[in-house]
Amino acid sequence: MNQQTLEEKKQILFDFINSDQYEPLKFKEIAMVLQVPKNEKDELRMVLESLIFEGKITVDNKGKYSIIESNIKVGTFSGTQRGFGFVIIEGEPEDIFIPANETKGAMHGDTVQIKISKEQTGKRVEGEVLTILERNNARIVGTFQKSNNFGFVIPDNQKFSKDIFIPKEHTKGAVTGHKVVVDITNYGNAEKNPEGRIKEILGHINDPGVDIMSIIMANNLPLEFPEGVLHQIENIPEEVDTKDLAGRMDIRNLQTVTIDGEDAKDLDDAITISKKDDIYTLGVHIADVTNYVKEGSPLDVEALKRGTSVYLVDRVIPMLPHKLSNGICSLNAGVDRLALSCFMDIDAKGNVVGHKLSETVINVDQRMSYTSVKKILEDRDEAEIKEYEAFVPMFELMLELANILREKRRKRGSIDFDFPESKISLDKNGKPIEIKPYERNKATKIIEDFMLIANETVAEDFFWQELPFVYRTHETPDPEKIEKLGIFINNFGYTIKIGQDEIHPKELQKLLAKIEDTPEEPLISRLTLRSMKQAKYTTNCEGHFGLSAKYYCHFTSPIRRYPDLQIHRIIKENLKGGLGEKRVKHYEKILNDVARQCSITERRADESEREVEKLKKVEYMQQFIGETFEGVISGITSWGMYVELPNTVEGMVRVADLQDDYYIYDEAGYMMIGEHTKKTYKLGQKVTVEVIGADKLQRTIDFDFVDVIESTEN
Template identity: 60%
Template sequence: MNLEERKKIIMDIMKDKHYTPMKFKELAILLNVKKEDRKDLDFVLSELMDEGKIMLSKRGKYSIPKEQYVEGIFIGNERGFGFVETDSEEEDYFIPESDVNGAFHHDKVLIAVNPTRTGKRKEGRVIKVLSHEITEVVGFFQKNKSFGYVLPDNKKISSDIYVAGKDALGAVQGHKVVVKLTNYGTKDRKPEGKIIEILGHANDPGVDIMSIVKEYDIPAKFPPEVMEQVSGIENEVSEAEKEGRLDIRDWQTVTIDGEEAKDLDDAITLSKDNGIYTLGVHIADVSHYVKENSPLDKEAVKRGTSVYLVDRVIPMLPHKLSNGICSLNQGENRLALSCIMKINEKGTIVDHQVVETLINVDRRMTYTAVNEIVTNKNPEVMAEYSEFVDMFNMMAKLSKILRERRYGRGAIDFDFPECKIKLDEKGYPISIEPYDRNAATKIIEDFMLAANETIAEYFYWQQVPFVYRNHDKPDEDRMKALATFITNLGYSIKISKDEVHPKEIQKLLSKIEGTPEEAMISRITLRSMKRAEYTPECNGHFGLAAKYYTHFTSPIRRYPDLQIHRIIKDCINGRMTEKYKEHYKSILPQITKDCSVFERRADDAERDTEKLKKTEYMRSRIGEEYVGVVSGVTSFGVYVELPNTVEGLVHVSTMADDHYIYDENTYSMTGERTKKTYKLGQVVKIRVEGADKISRTIDFSMLQ
């Protein structure tokens, strides 16, 4: 009998209405456990107590606790209180400062749920810390006479960390450091640690970004065994590697990327004959060079994705691969895995093939240049790329056909203005500008989506283990809350049978296009949805209104794509035996889970570096006045977003002209005396009052 079966027997006994609390010996007799086996019973009871499923009274009797116990992750707050997030519940639990009981940010904890009245926020108190996730903290070193403190960059860690003089590694006042925790502290005692790395002085160029890299525990350097493996990889495709591949080097082939891109992992070909387009999406054959369980592969698994920060890229693969032999550089023979699709004039993919290919890119194009051709018809640019103009125009036409077909089924297109932050040689931000999508970026988006869907559907019906990119339907409560919110702004969405069709979201986004509240409603709508994730199961993609979806097109920078390439190549080369299927079935659940986690880590790090540089940019603009749009209204103030995507807070305490009352139903704030109202989407004039680089926050004041 295994442990879980033994736990169930004990739980069933204690849940029985006739059970009365018993001591250990009484339970042993009831269960007919021999004296020599009672240590096993003690272990099972201890496990159940650790899980909060049973309790031991002061009199030594075991029973089901009257309180409800829940396991979760503790999320700290700089003011001392915290929250506990659980896997099974949407709403988290509030933990008052007096009930944190020494829990550290991101600890796995067991909490007792406090009884609450209906409609009130759920609360709890930490009973036990089950495990610590954070082992190292990045922060600012503050030196005392014989010791020091590290003030954490992560403000969710509410306490500074004591460092004895012998453990300071020579750090001086103002250094940014990495401190390894040796003691997590208690309710009445600070955490302790020893410094293991000095990143540099807080004002040194690049130290601020590296602090974020370290804070998120993103691997920045490749270990020696990885670099040794890379050194043995040739810089050119050999004659032996060309064998057995479809040679399409004579097809007119281009890459289209941003000006600064160096890891070019997708190339495009397009032709048309008898009303049928032949679209080739050719993806770098990274899996040819990165073999499963090799040092390169093990490191790529640990990274999960490349991380694109404001001043640097932390690649998933070393530059010799990502910018070299795996990058589809102009004029170079390259190995590719191609999805070649036959598409009719209605946008239906009527046939396709997936094949290993040998390609040679004719021209490395930029989004700017292609847009100048297909949108602006710039004669100089058209003359420079004269032999490609017809193909680019054909691409624009097919792109529109595919997009309209996708929109026709209800796919949602969130068009947020991303920003481009330019830095000087010292890492200081000199400009922040919105980076808008154009016809060229949409061409690549539409073609990559077509390939991803084609691959996902084909291999789903092959009934082989696979990696899918799923986006689940939104929760009913969140959609109802969104419907209520937009109703107050004069918009509506139709919810039928307690769920919303993506077409309704699409209609809403069409209605708000070009309005002052567009960005704000788009963001709130996006937050109302679930996050896309990788799984071995195919559950569909709500946002794309697609039954089948995967990520096939970026194996240089995303591990799921690399894993998919291996599976595809095993299939098309006849290696997908039962043994291989069982192997993939065994590894994919953990790989997909880890990749989803690493993707979120990269997103968070990218967002934090942007916030950091935006704050630094606005520090030199204190006192300047701008026109912006109200992007959020809360009980403590009004958020305003400027045209360059910088967002700041007008705190209610600075709005001295009146006493403002917050209305949570309409997300608005109204003055009691003046009746002046601030609401989402409203155009306002502000002045920059402050910018705190440590907290990454910007303060505005209202001028109207």
């Protein structure tokens, strides 16, 4: 077997196990039949494990290998607090339910091989774990509880259903209430808890900053940059070197602005704009990060490892060191900066009739905030208009073009989810002092529109050049999920058309327009979003369903996203005529791994950001226990009803806490009905609730109904 490639070896083994003469054999028996030398047995085992991981063969509890049956699948285990779990199988529309007694000790995030039961419980397909193929978590963060001769750690992540046993000699002096990092030494099984040793004590649960640090550690977010990176940035200048200007287009004479949030420090996009006759010339100028981050350098390796900057409520964990992200790469006003620019000629209908990509040197005239531009364009604030008088015509022209671009996207079916994000303000000790919706305005939408058109233009250009590239892909939703959405919205009198097993984004866009300003809008919007697939990075141009775009990539944020940095490198090489056959093959070899890594790190960042936000919302509501608020029923399950307050905080009214009746969950109608009183709670209903609990450990907020503002009786 030694002369073949790994793929050839896997094929030989698969063909052997798949042959008609084959009877299930143990490892030693396979090695004997195939006459595998002693020094190649480890490799044989590795090849067998690869085939198991790919879901092609299986091994039973007697250690015998056989071809996998159609009802045996490989997926990722998602645990729950109550012991049962679900297995997510790539490409399958439905998760597989795993009862608590069938998990075989699988922990959240593990890769498992499961057997799907033929029977279904209700509407849910059930299965059992056969084998744990790969453990996902060797390290857990949680709260330490001390006993006389040992301790145990309650994991922060509620999806880990079991506490971790810590022998006394491995407690490292931790006391009850300490937040700790635990290395798992034994994963246990269905009957026995996992065992571990304390690696690090983060501090007491009530110490400032420990809560967020626990989430950072639990998600393996890298804080410190390696020595090689720190050494490399010592040689990076504070200002642009004149030798770097050679061969660049000099556009320092063009009126140029950046528009960002007030507290933004990594400014990676600037705008120029002009109009002649009916043609707008829009310049989107993006920080030329690749000039300082060379391929294969320590900086580049670390940037790919991080994949993205992570924006938590009290800090940013940057993809690049601050010397670059806030310094030489940031398009700060009044200083020369290197950029990669996309100039687009756009007609009155929003069509890009010509474009050009160039390496440039720019000098931003004015650093603007979204708030200031909103005051000028929306509020017509006289003081603001006077202060930025020289730029007002530019902002008005930007608004004019942005409206055209947005209308064009609307006509083709682009879906615009306008959920208010949460803006959480903390005091110096990390305590939340205010939570409110962070609303989009005309200024934020202008920049969004300009970045979208630049991303589309660059993606289409490189698609037709047939060069290796990283695209941003949002696939068409699974028909089953859309069918469920259709059944659900029928309860509210809405319909969506599905043609040839696929839905056009325009149908969902029309649905969102119909529900605008209705009580059910938040719920249907969320369910529509959940019916879609998660966007990801790919090397194939597969389009962006949500934007209804055939071509899409991420070009505009190389300071904080690695895919943007990666495609900048390709664009620049191509501009200089250096993308020959050798370099094309190089990129074809590495880009699939780059896309996969960036998709993984993006999900990690999103999850971390959501966890911190949820934690701070719980902490914020602790001060309001006993107080009442108006809210809207935003979700209903068999165990309770979610209520969302105007400040974006969401809590639950548990069915078990309702004392006035026994309530039955009507799954088809998404409502809760009192058995005797026939009192009905529906989605979108306005209610008054009392805050009765806020648990930081469980990350839950509990409400109780005080009054129903919009009451309904059956």
